[in-house]
Amino acid sequence: MRFRFSSVPLLSALALAAAGAAVLPATAQNGDPIAERQQVMKDVGRQSRTLNQMVKGEAPFDAAAAVAAFQAMNQDAQRFGTLFPEGSETGGNTEASPDIWTNRSEFQEHLDKFAADTAAAAAAAPQDVAALSEQFRVVGGNCRSCHEDFRVDN
Numbered sequence: 215m216r217f218r219f220s221s222v223p224l225l226s227a228l229a230l231a232a233a234g235a236a237v238l239p240a241t242a243q244n245g246d247p248i249a250e251r252q253q254v255m256k257d258v259g260r261q262s263r264t265l266n267q268m269v270k271g272e273a274p275f276d277a278a279a280a281v282a283a284f285q286a287m288n289q290d291a292q293r294f295g296t297l298f299p300e301g302s303e304t305g306g307n308t309e310a311s312p313d314i315w316t317n318r319s320e321f322q323e324h325l326d327k328f329a330a331d332t333a334a335a336a337a338a339a340p341q342d343v344a345a346l347s348e349q350f351r352v353v354g355g356n357c358r359s360c361h362e363d364f365r366v367d368n
């Protein structure tokens with residue numbers, strides 16, 4: 215696996231992600247929202263690993279790649295909340311807690327905070343590992359707090 219990215223393919227990947235998000239309402243209705251939201255979370259996990267490797271010095275620090283990872287997570291954060299329609303509470307090995315459907319406003323607060331923190335981290339554009347570590351710590355806090363409240367273990 216390579217950790218040095220040029221920003222150009224990353225930007226086109228982001229453009230594709232944005233285009234994907236734009237057609238989402240139709241996809242969410244017609245597709246499989248459980249599989250889609252699990253894919254979105256898998257991407258969040260991937261971006262998180264990229265950042266974690268830089269923080270730990272297991273991959274070289276790359277400011278553009280760090281910003282791109284936070285931006286991708288931000289897209290994921292915005293998309294994730296659209297993938298919990300009525301009728302997708304069970305099946306597909308979902309780990310979504312039933313509380314998502316009964317306490318939508320609190321779930322939305324978690325989503326909004328995750329989106330805000332990833333946007334702020336991207337905007338901060340950390341220029342060294344110390345700055346990246348701080349942004350990653352703030353963004354990473356979202357994983358645990360939402361998983362504790364709204365993800366169940368299968």
Ligand code: HEC
Nearest residue numbers: 252255256259262308309310324325328356357360364365
């Ligand atoms: C707003 C709530 C929320 C936030 C924030 C959140 N998650 Fe999740 N995550 C979920 C839910 C709900 C599921 C279960 C989805 C399902 O199975 O339907 C999940 C599932 C996952 C999965 C399993 C995906 C699969 O099915 O293989 C991974 C990996 C994951 N999250 C990583 C992360 C990481 C890393 C972060 C933080 C950077 C994060 N999540 C932040 C709610 C959240």
